[in-house]
Amino acid sequence: MKSVLICPATRRSVSHLAEAMPFATVPLLGECLITFWLGHLASLGARDVIVLVADRAELVRRAVGDGRRWGLRVEVVTVGSEPTVGEAAARCRPFGEPGWLPAPDDLVVMNHLPGCAALPLFESYAGWCAALQAWIPQALTPGRVRMRELHPGIWVGSGARVAPRAQLHAPCWIGDHVAIETDAVIGPGAILEDRVVVGEGARVVQSVIGPDTFVGRLTAVVESIAAGSLLINWRSESVLRVPDSFLLCSLGDMPSLVPQTHLAGAAGAFGRTVLRWLKRLRALFSRSNCAAGTKPSG
Amino acid sequence: MTIKNEAQVLTISDIPELTAVNAGAFREQVTSALRESPTVIEVELSRTRFLDSSGLGALFALYRSVGESGEATLRLVNPRPEVRQLLELTQMQQLFEIVQR
Numbered sequence: 565m566k567s568v569l570i571c572p573a574t575r576r577s578v579s580h581l582a583e584a585m586p587f588a589t590v591p592l593l594g595e596c597l598i599t600f601w602l603g604h605l606a607s608l609g610a611r612d613v614i615v616l617v618a619d620r621a622e623l624v625r626r627a628v629g630d631g632r633r634w635g636l637r638v639e640v641v642t643v644g645s646e647p648t649v650g651e652a653a654a655r656c657r658p659f660g661e662p663g664w665l666p667a668p669d670d671l672v673v674m675n676h677l678p679g680c681a682a683l684p685l686f687e688s689y690a691g692w693c694a695a696l697q698a699w700i701p702q703a704l705t706p707g708r709v710r711m712r713e714l715h716p717g718i719w720v721g722s723g724a725r726v727a728p729r730a731q732l733h734a735p736c737w738i739g740d741h742v743a744i745e746t747d748a749v750i751g752p753g754a755i756l757e758d759r760v761v762v763g764e765g766a767r768v769v770q771s772v773i774g775p776d777t778f779v780g781r782l783t784a785v786v787e788s789i790a791a792g793s794l795l796i797n798w799r800s801e802s803v804l805r806v807p808d809s810f811l812l813c814s815l816g817d818m819p820s821l822v823p824q825t826h827l828a829g830a831a832g833a834f835g836r837t838v839l840r841w842l843k844r845l846r847a848l849f850s851r852s853n854c855a856a857g858t859k860p861s862g
Numbered sequence: 863m864t865i866k867n868e869a870q871v872l873t874i875s876d877i878p879e880l881t882a883v884n885a886g887a888f889r890e891q892v893t894s895a896l897r898e899s900p901t902v903i904e905v906e907l908s909r910t911r912f913l914d915s916s917g918l919g920a921l922f923a924l925y926r927s928v929g930e931s932g933e934a935t936l937r938l939v940n941p942r943p944e945v946r947q948l949l950e951l952t953q954m955q956q957l958f959e960i961v962q963r
Contacts, residue, residue, distance in 0.1 A: 784953045795947055802943030804951075807881075807914040811951060 566612045567605050567665045568656050569598065570673045573618040573646035575686035580796055580803055581789075586619040587686065588674060589627045591757050591775045592696065593703040594711070594721065594739050597674050597685070598627060603705055604678035606634040610665055614656050615640045616647055649673060677702075689789055689798035693772055696755055700737055710740060718751075721758065730762075739775070761815065776815040783811055792816075863888065865895050872898070875906035880917030888920045896927060901934055904961075908940035913948055925957050937961050 571588040575581075581590055588598040598615065605613055613636050617624045621642040631638030647655065649671045657664060657671075664670045676684050676695065679702070683695040700719065704711055710722035717734025720726070724738050727746040732738070736751030739758035744750060748762045753770035756762065760773045763781035773779060774791030789796040792814030793806045806812040863884075864876040872895055880888060896903075905921065921938070928936045937959045941949065949955040 782953065783951050786950065788947075795951065797943070797947055797950075800943050800946075802947055804944040804947040806948070806951065807912070811915070 565608070565610045565665050566614070566657075566663055567610045567669055568652050568671045569601055569605075569613060569615045570647060570649070570652055570671070571598065571615065571617045571619065571624060572674055572686055577688055578686050578692055580794060581686075581689075581692065581791075582619070583794070584791075585623050586617070588615075588617070589623050593699065593737060593755065594708075594758055595703070596627060597677070598624060600699075600703075600705075601672065601674055601678055602628060602631065602634045602636060602638065605665065605669060606636055608665055608669055610636060610669075612637045613639070616643050616652055616655075617641070618643050618646045689796050689801060693753075693770070693789065693798050696772060697735065697753060700735060700755075703737075745781075759815065778809070778813050778815050780811040780813075785812075863891065865891060867895060867898050867900055870899075870901040872896070872900035872903045873906060874904070875909070877905075877907065877910045879912035880910060880920060881912060881914045882916040885916040885920040888917075889923055892920075892924055893927065896931075899933070902937070903928060903934055904937045904939050906939045907945055908942065910942065910945055913945050918948070918952060918954060922954065922957070935959065939963060 571586060575587065581587065589596045592600070602613060613631060615624060615628065615638060617640055621640060625640045628638050628640065652671050675686055677699050680695060680698060683691065683698055685692050685695050704713070704719070711719055714720050715732075715734065718732050718736055720738045721740035721742065723741040725742070726732065726738070726744045727748070729746045730744045730748045730750065733749070733751035736754040738744070738750065738756050739760065741759045742756050743761045745762060745764040745766075747765040749767045749769070750756065750762065751769065754768040755772040756768065757773060757775040759776045760779065762768060762779045763783070765782045766779050767784040767786065768779060769786045771785045771788045771790065773785065774789070777790055777792055779785055779790065785795070787797060787799045789798055790812055793809070793812055795804045795806055795812060796802070863874065866873045866875070874892060877888070903924070905924070925936060928934050939961050940963055941960060946955070946960070949958070949960070
């Protein structure tokens, strides 16, 4: 069975979401839109999927590979502009050949998550957040063994570290390798993507925090989408680039923070120091050996 | 930046940005204007497009000096949405009376 996925190219009302990557690969509950769709099509019996991409096709190609992960053959085709369903049909299935998934899964514009057409992703930032919240229970696909529902409505990924005095309020999603410091309040309605660090006493309520984002001590992220230093209030649609990294920033921008906040990072830093010293010792030994070797014999 | 004191109302306006560059000057000028003992202090932020932690520090210093005297009301007037976002992120909106006109 075959199917076509059409990647959204531009959506003006939520354009900031696609600043760093196309909409199809924006991180979404530890995965991305296109990987959820490929999993869905595979579960319906698809074997061949054509992905039509007009925006940064190489990133989409990298996200899906050849489709083997889902038992699919995936072909990513670069197009000049986002085609309509009719245009995609004319291009990929011009004579209505058999062997395709039944409508509407034969030709899909990825404007929503699978089975959630009533919750469009790209009409507003509020819509994006609402769709993610609704999708949480379905994001736990059978292959995702690392994510666990620790308490009704509280999902926590592997390697996540929650300080004993932090508060988690359902519903909330805490991705892999997230660190939540003491007295932080997470939820209700909070989604922390992978590798987020939430500082001491910070509050994240009705908000989505993108991967590798640092939320500073005593800050309050409420009704917002944060990704690195970008902060979008989904209710007012106001957009702010936070100027001070101790309030909100991408962890990629402040690499020194990671070893301080992660035990694994601290161990890594210790290991690197030991290796550096071993190298120096080896260099010293080889120098002294060289000196001994070049010593005139008499 | 314009500072006007009329009928015991001190209005600070025309602040295109409040950052590390001008936060010190803002504090100095406002501190000297506070000597006239106004009963209402309004910081007009409708033109303020950029605020950073130094600017927030200057507003907090003003809040503290007004709070210590206890004789004046401090208001932030017409902050732009992005300035309001920063006030909310730092939870400083709880300290100030924010007025939209």
